[in-house]
Amino acid sequence: MPYQLLTTSWQRAAGAMFRKPLIDTVLAFVYPHSVPRLFHTFFCRPLRIIALSDHGEILFNQVIPPHRFVRLPATRLILETDPNRVLLPEEAQTLARSLMTQRFPSLSTGAVEAEVNLHKLLFALVADALGDIRRLKERCHLRRGGELTLEVLQTAFTPEERGQTINSAAFLLDFSDGWRLPNEAYTLARRVLSLERKTGFMAELVAASIAGSPWKAELPRICLRCQGASGRWRPVLTPPTHLPREVCWRYERPENHIYLCRKCAYKIGWMADETIRLAFARGVWGARFEALRRWHIAASWHLLPARWDKAQYPLWPAEYGGASWETGSGALSAADPRPPDGIACKAAEVARMKKCLGNPRPRRLPTTSLQEAVC
Template identity: 45%
Template sequence: MQLHFLITSEQRASGAMFMESLNDTVLAFIYPTDGARTFHTFFCPPMRIVALSAEGQVVFDEVIVRWKWVRLPVCRYVIETGPKVDHAPFVQTILSIAGDLPQLGAMDPSLRMDGLLFAVLAEAVADIRRIRDAHRGEVRPEIQRRRFEVWERGQIVSSAGFILDFSDSCHLPDGAVKLSYSVLKAEEPYIDEIVAASVGGIPWRHEFPSHCIRCGKPASWRPILNPASNAAVEILWRYQRPENAIPICHHCTATLNLLRDESLQIDLVWGLWGPRFEALWQWHRAMKSKRLPKDWDLYTQPLWPQEYGGMEWETGSGALKFAEPRPPHQVVRSEQHMQALRRGLFSKKFRGRQPGETPLQKLLDFRLDIPKGDSR
């Protein structure tokens, strides 16, 4: 069991976000003064939150398993750990060491979170208004599936849960609260997949480079693997992920006879995306054969099961913190991957349209600035 002291604003802002679990970790949030505080558990694993006074008295102790805002009473220290971890043995250590720790960038606890809270609530209510406008009555699953993209449905479900969390403490429209209940009931059979899609299935094509991987001319991203004809709409977003696509123009598509050569398609997407395509491929095969792991946790591994990829984005991880679509910059490629790319790119001679200025290198060097969310 490891005890970590979080003493800077940046450390406290990150907290347990994107961690797989807290079963072997105790996070101690150290503040210089007493104050009522607002925490959140978005993108965090299930946890126990314990708030302590300066003398070590427990003033709050609750297990939080869903993403939500948590209002803490006046306290000096906060502990986050696994739901079944006994925090008591660490309290004396925290009290004895906390006074000697430096305080860097501490926020005045008198600053109110109301503005942020009400802004988020306003966005959540706006999402529910979209449901009202779409259904004009009872929330029906068939309308949800027809009117909204899967990632939108995931965000709407999250908004509904957020509204219900605060329906007792904030004055919210009765209609929004009732519709939130109806949304969660209608989406219950699909909730794991659509919440995963709300992070991993967001649109990306307009942000990615759009030049041909072969000649460098304007191109579009073409998907490679196809879902089964009877696949549920809730899983189709994975086939629309960038790891299942290559940027190639119509001219090079025709020159390579790409649409009729499945092995060439696989060479190109495998060479471009390396271990990330390999992980998607394993999910694709397991999905078709109905052999997905029964213990797959879509909340911590929304893209694919943990055993299908590595531990980092570059090696194929499907973890929550790596779920946002990114271009193939810094993907780890072996010599086999590079050979597959060469087979695909140069299997036919260039005729009429010559290679652009290192189009592949431009694509592989392209990167997006992945924003880090603000929190506590």
């Protein structure tokens, strides 16, 4: 039986979320210890979840609808498959024997305690989703008789916020039978999904909700040239005018920005010379900027891959980057904004950037009369 092995904490956390139908794919979750576990199917399609013992005995085998919690018995091996997939006892024993005899150096521990109160978890999720719908009502001035339109959504929310609103609206509608919420919340949720579905950018907006979070206040703000703190993040690539705003959120990623003060930006000719901007981006962000630039060129000429799975690779297609964050991966695990530490950069590009930097004078505080007297 072909399977996809999930051993790291990140792989197991993502699981089947935002995936296309599994069909012939079997996701295998392997854990180091046998303890009761709590799984969920939020943002998943209907799944068949199977728990196996170390010897292949089927301990749990049910089809779970989306947006549900499910308690599993003590086990080390859990499978997620298509609902129509039937696992024979012989297949279960063979699979368990194969997995239990392997050694996984990346196998990490972790489980949810069996005493976790599901009602509290679920209530918190519903409260967050309802808060997003309430914020939608306030920002769009719907309390004053305003009408919710696509233009209003585009003006009031960023793509990242629109993607989060889509997730919250879908979540509330999935639980409409089990929770007594204001009818207006359900009406707004249906209206939002209807409007966003017509744009054809649902996948883009959900990707933005994953990888488009604000970051400029979190990364170190030090001028790359003079080491001063008074500057701003300056973009390298500019989005073409014909690209829709739902796609342009990637230009706001840190891989497309360099922190420079106004004086240094003027001296190196940042705005006047594109080669300077590219040299800085390649010298700082290396493989990650090159992957972003490949996406930029393909998007500008409408040459993006037709089978791009934005749920698993929200930043850019898998073939544009490497296998890790340092080598330019656009996968879910590389979506969080980070400082440019350890990125794979070519020596020639770093040398080119240093040449563009020149020999700036480091900023120093003005000498006071007391300092002159001491010296």
